[in-house]
Amino acid sequence: MQGQALPGFRDSYPEELAFRNSIFATWREVARRYGFQEYDGPPLEPLELYTEKSGEEIVQQLYAFEDKGGRKVALRPEMTPTLARMVGARAQALKKPIRWFSIPQLFRYERQQRGRLREHFQLNMDIIGEAGPLADAELIAATIDIMRAFGFGPTDVQARVSDRRVLRTLLLGSGLTEAQLPTAFEVIDKSERVPGEALAEILSKVGIGQREATIVFEVAKLRSIETVSAALAKVKGGDEAGESLRTVIAALGTMGLSEFVAVDLTIVRGLAYYTGIVFELFDRGKELRAICGGGRYDNLIREIAGVDLPCVGFGMGDVVLGELLAEQRKRVEASGQLDAFLVAVGGEDVAPVLQLAAGLRDRGIAVEYALRNQPIRKQLELAAARGASRAVIIGPDERKAKVAVVRDLKTGKQRKVALTKVRKGVFQ
């Protein structure tokens, strides 16, 4: 075997591409329902676009190199900085709130494993220019509606919602210092996967004592808006900090999506630029990685483009989603697109078939025919394998009678149809 795609990159055979396209089609359909407009940007960007604002996490795994002009460039690992630049450049002219979506191919240089390649496609939906929590709720609702459009219900997937402001306020209120916050975030993020002892050790290393550590673990266990609110009520500025989260949860409830939504403060998200609500969507079995993740990033556009615009957005990749769809056997069949397969009985029927094919194709009808002389049975076999809905058979008898035999390949029923009708694409 020679010649393989690079590690973490995929060759997409027709069946797989049809599957991916069906995912894209659903994404676009739901985005349309929510009033979003599609945009795109370059797959290759200046390295600085990522090194400055996205945080170390992303920079470590950039696909970066120098181009022939000596410019330091990187394949885009995420779409948000590009979006921030584009919006920033026309910030004055665009009517707010801006609702844009894109389906970029993104790249990261990291060791691949299941659900995680070096390249993937990701739906990005962002609302820009609206600081109110209904924008956050709108996007969380969109992620849920996308999953519903794929046939998933509340027993299949769940959105877990948190707010960094809530986490901050609770932790600072419990006596942690600003400097200890990143470590506390890290521990909360890992609290479901890493044993408590190891976590306690991490905390003690940055000087977080027994009492504060206990509070950190308690915060990580909060799982409802009521318990979060109760905890917030005990600290300074707590009510105010929890307002967004309360509004988001209430709005999603009003939309009838409560079953899909849970408050979960262990959702932290790695990217440095998130400032408020953050959320992720998981399969209920938690077998796979997050299906989608996003949040509010109110400062990014100012930092990149110097324009003050609050934003909230999410990304949903095609890899984990695709695995979930395949696992649930909801894979869309790659059905043949052929309207008709033309069958020439003998060699002298080939010319009429070519003529008919050309005419039908001019009318936008998808047809195929055998490219060499073959027995009828072979031709019908090919027609069936192609998923053609019908075969149009032309032989000496048919030509004499100025008809064609139209055979329904699903039922096996066939009838004679006048050639004048068949030429117009009328098969019955």
Add this chain to the structure above:
RNA sequence: GUGGCUGUAGCUCAAUCGGUUAGAGCGCUGGACUGUGGCUCCAGAGGUUGCGGGUUCGAUUCCCGUCAGCCACCCCA
């Protein structure tokens, strides 16, 4: 980037203790079937056993390296 496990036909897998020409099912091609597909039967094509080296009379099998995949870290789109 670190560690563990695994690599045999397009796919799923088999091959005794290290033994001769590496097999099967599915798929693909052709035939039985000369104007009617799906079923059945027959045949064929398809392999550097991931790659390179070592041990051995002999390696798919044992050893080393390397590459790739999976898993766990790291980290998370």
